[in-house]
Amino acid sequence: MTTSHIRPSAAGTVGWPPEMVRRYVAAGYWDGQTLTAPVVAAAAATPEAVALVDGAVRFSYHELAARVDGAALRLRGLGLRPDDRVLVQLPNGWEFIVLTLACLRLGVIPVLALTPHRHHEMSYLAEHAEVRAIAVPARFRGFDHRGMAHDIARAVPTVQRVLVSAGEPDIGAVGATADRAAAVDVDLRALCRPADDVPAARTLLDAAAPDSRAVALMVLSGGTTGLPKLIARTHDDYGCHARRTAEISQFGRDTVYLAVLPMAHSMSLGMLLATLRSGGRVIVASSPAPVTALGLVERERVTATAVVPAIAQSWLNHQEADPRHDLRSVRLLLVGGARLPDQVAERMVPTLTRNLQQGYGMAEGLVCLTRIGDPDDVTTRSQGRPICADDEIILVDEDGRRVPPGEPGVLLTRGPCTPRGYYRAAEHNACAFVGDGWLWTGDIVRIRDDGNVVVEGRDKDMINRGGEKVSAEEVENLAYQVDGVGFAAAVAMPDPDLGELVCLYVVPRDGARVTLADVRSVMESAGVARFKWPERLELVGALPRTNIGKIDKKALRSEVAARLAAEVDRSTPAP
Structure with missing residues (x-):
């Protein structure tokens, strides 16, 4: 078969400036x-x-x-x-x-x-x-x-x-x-x-x-x-x-x-x-199932592992209900990929581990971790601090202005583990990297007085399904392939196990009938990963808009959360 030209990877990457390279080598990071x-x-x-x-x-x-x-x-x-x-x-x-x-x-x-x-x-x-x-x-x-x-x-x-x-x-x-x-x-x-x-x-x-x-x-x-x-x-x-x-x-x-x-x-x-x-x-x-995973912990005398909050909570509930497994060997349990609720974090020690380590990071490079020996207030109520002293982070508002100390803002970062651009994505890089190589993460965090990061939310249009990130735009683009869809908006809805699931709001065209099965059928035919499939479809007459005409995703997230809460209330038997 014929083979097209293989472009060297360097042609699609964005390197660190020479002065940064010298700095990271001198500091021993590289x-x-x-x-x-x-x-x-x-x-x-x-x-x-x-x-x-x-x-x-x-x-x-x-x-x-x-x-x-x-x-x-x-x-x-x-x-x-x-x-x-x-x-x-x-x-x-x-x-x-x-x-x-x-x-x-x-x-x-x-x-x-x-x-x-x-x-x-x-x-x-x-x-x-x-x-x-x-x-x-x-x-x-x-x-x-x-x-x-x-x-x-x-x-x-x-x-x-x-x-x-x-x-x-x-x-x-x-x-x-x-x-x-x-x-x-x-x-x-x-x-x-x-x-x-x-x-x-x-x-x-x-x-x-x-x-x-x-x-x-x-x-x-x-x-x-x-x-x-x-x-x-x-x-x-x-x-x-x-x-x-x-x-x-x-x-x-x-x-x-x-x-x-x-x-x-x-x-x-x-x-x-x-x-x-x-x-x-x-x-x-x-498998991450409690019986399988905790059985391995006991049999192999595991000392450390890393999980997302949904897995951590399932293990915790299992062990509290039936503490059959000997987990005394576990010195470190890292939880990351999504925000671990403070109340759940407080129950981790000593049920699952001697030391809880929380983490916040991204494939783009920045990693924050709590440290062994940190006070309980740090390990249960923060997501840690950067792993390198030269990991730079600043917080800004939506207009790019620095926020006052202690206030939440969008996190920007650069450092020895954070590349300066995505591969072969010059147009996207122009938006994702601002100023002198700062990555606009879209995550809204707060930095405590002790330097530890607390994740507050995000300004990204993204759904975090048990640690798997789902692009709302990708779901919407696929939804528009369904006959009868006039407007579509995908948002996160809360879930007690996975943190968030995909909810799709659709405004049907006049007289059209759109079902969740229709949407899933299109996604299956397109060969889309199942974790991106919506779990809920809401048919509405119109989508809410902001003052500048954008779809108000914040209002939609609040609405579906309220609907879910009302459904739980209706299904709960009266005392």
């Missing part, structure tokens, strides 16, 4: 190492220590490093070279870890997608990043990911390989069929075998290590303007994130980290790399 160098060092220092547990699979550091090097050399044998991109859509498991580390080791750039993504999102990512290969499970939770990958390969000329991990038991043979395959199938598990000659492989790959300033990986933005933006993270800046996370969380060789959240999320990947660079052990959870 240490010149690749992301895999500390893992290789850990393998040399403690080769027999257990690095990874995934069900019956238990890899020592020696075997993990040997598999990473073997996969890196086999990727090279497939024709992949530094700066080529691989779209990775794999569930949590040892294959994700080995393949991602192998890409980082070789200088190939993994573009990290989520398993709920479908053709709508995946085809965009493959085309935008000009990927050379797509890594997928054959099937996962009943969906044919391999078939989707080949559909995309037929449409995106750069895609030459589909790396397929063995899927669910009913999948049958993994081999490509002539009528479906537009790219060559590669057995991912075979690709991830240990190197045939481990010392030679290590020597070769050490000598060809990528530059630490080069793009290491691409993660996805939360996205408020349609499909997610790609964030190009370098070895230096993401290494700073992982190293400071490990230091603040006091990770070491005795750390046993439970990977519950999708590893493709920046928070989860950062904790994973923080564990491996420290010589600790990663335990893969097949």
Whole structure:
């Protein structure tokens, strides 16, 4: 097949100014190492220590490093070279870890997608990043990911390989069929075998290590303007994130980290790399369900994990109702991805952990964490402070004016972990980055006198569904494809488990009948991830407007919240 020109990643990125580079190097934030160098060092220092547990699979550091090097050399044998991109859509498991580390080791750039993504999102990512290969499970939770990958390969000329991990038991043979395959199938598990000659492989790959300033990986933005933006993270800046996370969380060789959240999320990947660079052990959870996850905590003597508030609350409720699991090994529980209610935070210690750590951050770079030893008022009522002293944050009003100390405002940030622009998104960058490289996050926060951040809300048009960010604009654009929709507005509605769900307001055209099933059918046909589907449809005669004519989303959010509260009141039996 013919292959279009592969644009070097540097052509689509926005670098830090030279004076900032010198400042971050001098301060030690950027240490010149690749992301895999500390893992290789850990393998040399403690080769027999257990690095990874995934069900019956238990890899020592020696075997993990040997598999990473073997996969890196086999990727090279497939024709992949530094700066080529691989779209990775794999569930949590040892294959994700080995393949991602192998890409980082070789200088190939993994573009990290989520398993709920479908053709709508995946085809965009493959085309935008000009990927050379797509890594997928054959099937996962009943969906044919391999078939989707080949559909995309037929449409995106750069895609030459589909790396397929063995899927669910009913999948049958993994081999490509002539009528479906537009790219060559590669057995991912075979690709991830240990190197045939481990010392030679290590020597070769050490000598060809990528530059630490080069793009290491691409993660996805939360996205408020349609499909997610790609964030190009370098070895230096993401290494700073992982190293400071490990230091603040006091990770070491005795750390046993439970990977519950999708590893493709920046928070989860950062904790994973923080564990491996420290010589600790990663335990893969097949499910966040309390019985499964807390059973693993007890069996593997887990010391640390990271979850979103919905998972934390389900674990808390389960353990309070039936404290059968021995969780005394848990030294640190990080909760992030959304605001943890203060009242729930106060119940975490000692039921689930000895130390609660709250976090606030974004794939764009900034990470705030509370510290072990902080007063209870900090760990239960704030989301922490920046992990680097040179992470700069300022708060402004909607007109860009600084707000008085202690007052809430929109957070702007820049620093050693925050890239200065999205990948190949010059038009969007002109709006998202203001002044001298300040990222306008859209999050409304307050900074306490002690420097800790308290998340108050957002000015972004975004729905945070259990930590998964849903663009209201993307939902609305799809809703307009439904026959009979005159006007559409997607807003967040409160949910006790996931925090927020998607509510779609629709003004039907004259005489039209629009149902929630109609909207979901269009989204399913478009191959849209299910977490973006609306859970509620409100049909109205008109949408409220602000004084300047914009749809008043604040009024709609208040209205649906009031309706939900009234419905709960009506369903509650009288005493």
